[in-house]
Amino acid sequence: MTKKKKETAVVISQQEIATDIYEMWLQTELAASAKPGQFLCLYTGDGGKLLPRPISICETDVKKERLRIVYRVAGAGTREFSGYRSGKKVPVLGCLGNGFPLKEGEGRTAFLIGGGIGVPPILQLAKERGAEDKNIILAGYRNRETFLKEDFEKYGKLYIATEDGSAGIKGNVMDIIEKEGLHADCIYACGPMPMLRAIKTYAQKQGIKAYISLEERMACGVGACLGCVCKTTEKNSHSNVNNARICTDGPVFEAGEVDI
Amino acid sequence: MKTNVTIAGVTFKNPVMTASGTFGSGMEYSEFVDLNKLGAVVTKGVANVAWPGNPTPRVAETHGGMLNAIGLQNPGIDVFIKRDIPFLRQFDTKIIVNVCGKTVEDYLEVVEKLSDQPVDLLEINVSCPNVKEGAIAFGQKADALYGITEQVKKHAAQPVIMKLSPNVTDITEMARAAEAAGADALSMINTITGMKIDVHKRCFALANRTGGLSGPAIKPVAVRMVYQAAQTVKIPVIGMGGIACAEDAVEFLLAGATAVSVGAMNFVNPYITEEIAEGIENYMRQYHVEDIRELIGAVHE
Numbered sequence: 144m145t146k147k148k149k150e151t152a153v154v155i156s157q158q159e160i161a162t163d164i165y166e167m168w169l170q171t172e173l174a175a176s177a178k179p180g181q182f183l184c185l186y187t188g189d190g191g192k193l194l195p196r197p198i199s200i201c202e203t204d205v206k207k208e209r210l211r212i213v214y215r216v217a218g219a220g221t222r223e224f225s226g227y228r229s230g231k232k233v234p235v236l237g238c239l240g241n242g243f244p245l246k247e248g249e250g251r252t253a254f255l256i257g258g259g260i261g262v263p264p265i266l267q268l269a270k271e272r273g274a275e276d277k278n279i280i281l282a283g284y285r286n287r288e289t290f291l292k293e294d295f296e297k298y299g300k301l302y303i304a305t306e307d308g309s310a311g312i313k314g315n316v317m318d319i320i321e322k323e324g325l326h327a328d329c330i331y332a333c334g335p336m337p338m339l340r341a342i343k344t345y346a347q348k349q350g351i352k353a354y355i356s357l358e359e360r361m362a363c364g365v366g367a368c369l370g371c372v373c374k375t376t377e378k379n380s381h382s383n384v385n386n387a388r389i390c391t392d393g394p395v396f397e398a399g400e401v402d403i
Numbered sequence: 404m405k406t407n408v409t410i411a412g413v414t415f416k417n418p419v420m421t422a423s424g425t426f427g428s429g430m431e432y433s434e435f436v437d438l439n440k441l442g443a444v445v446t447k448g449v450a451n452v453a454w455p456g457n458p459t460p461r462v463a464e465t466h467g468g469m470l471n472a473i474g475l476q477n478p479g480i481d482v483f484i485k486r487d488i489p490f491l492r493q494f495d496t497k498i499i500v501n502v503c504g505k506t507v508e509d510y511l512e513v514v515e516k517l518s519d520q521p522v523d524l525l526e527i528n529v530s531c532p533n534v535k536e537g538a539i540a541f542g543q544k545a546d547a548l549y550g551i552t553e554q555v556k557k558h559a560a561q562p563v564i565m566k567l568s569p570n571v572t573d574i575t576e577m578a579r580a581a582e583a584a585g586a587d588a589l590s591m592i593n594t595i596t597g598m599k600i601d602v603h604k605r606c607f608a609l610a611n612r613t614g615g616l617s618g619p620a621i622k623p624v625a626v627r628m629v630y631q632a633a634q635t636v637k638i639p640v641i642g643m644g645g646i647a648c649a650e651d652a653v654e655f656l657l658a659g660a661t662a663v664s665v666g667a668m669n670f671v672n673p674y675i676t677e678e679i680a681e682g683i684e685n686y687m688r689q690y691h692v693e694d695i696r697e698l699i700g701a702v703h704e
Contacts, residue, residue, distance in 0.1 A: 370462035383478030
């Protein structure tokens, strides 16, 4: 496992790609070890805000040592990030978490599902899986602001669902599967809890594995504070209770392992 | 230049320790910090059996601090002895095991299981604000604190540190009770009970509703309490509460602490414990302090 590290990243670019959704490219040596599904912890420049903001990695450019993050402005901390311009230095802790297991889906047709601000980490996953004909990408959005759409089209067959029906089909990602009569051998997903619950149920019915990325309020990001736990179906070997640390044992879990 | 300090006959290479619950058993932060450079690692609280802790959200940010209500999730003493103590023993640092429980018997079971273990001191957690039974119930009344301290002392093979709660009317009364019952040292402060309400969702930020406030926001309260306790008792005091840099650590020493623990700030800077140990040496060089003990309690009436 690559060593985690806190270092100073430099902002390369910043762009609002949908309402309150920003894309930021960072120059950081952490890019060399980044895996799809892992996340970074970004620290604000405000001494009153102690805790880092965990943000998933959307895309990696190993050659140029750059990472792309796509995040939603959810409060004052992320609002501050959205104002950063090229050249701004940002303290970053990474790369954190386990990431999506690529091996389990090797050679298999997979649903790559993202919902809302859970869409971004699916991009690097689609890219690294390689097999474009085996990537069925399902992206759920609120409305026609279908950020990252052009990127996804490069790495697989993309289907879109929107809550208001303004783009793709009206409904959610599960409606796409039903309406289009799609099938896959396994699932990778990141998004809101109701979506992940529906995916878990679907995967169990189909008898296939679903690797889902969870989130929770975090403090340390490295597995020490036990702030960001989720319930597990079996006793976790580290905690010796039915709790796993999302930051370290996750954020990606096989759906059957977690009680969500 | 001498940086070592002694508490209950145990000598620490420097006064920098980790605050219980913020540093696991050292494993996670050993990726960032050379544990050999620390005076001691104080472990996450361990009970006689595994505890699942509280529901999430367990943490919330506040200005200059954070609230936590982990609820003392821990794997239980048996797993701890098998896994965590051997891990820590690889390093040239002292091991302080934080002990928690719901009843006196729970505490004693842990203390007895640790009696033949290679740990240096025990820290008895009678001040966690996030569990309903035990813990803080022993830490907010002087007679209850006296009782559990006396019991633990009877059964403990290692020297005993009582970790005190700041959520009391008079910290000196609690410090005196622990000393009278035979405690070898005191550590303070545990977190201050607090609450945060999410005004957008109109709900409590923590599932537990209340939590323990830590971080730089609480430092002046901690310095004051350490000072008051150090002025009151003869046993050593380990000071903690919002330490964010070497100067903060020195402030606690000057207030009367023999050693210091770094807690919430590990989450901000995972290298901070080692940096503070170095920074204290720089301070000593700057002010020509030959022996760190010259600083302990140097500021008083």
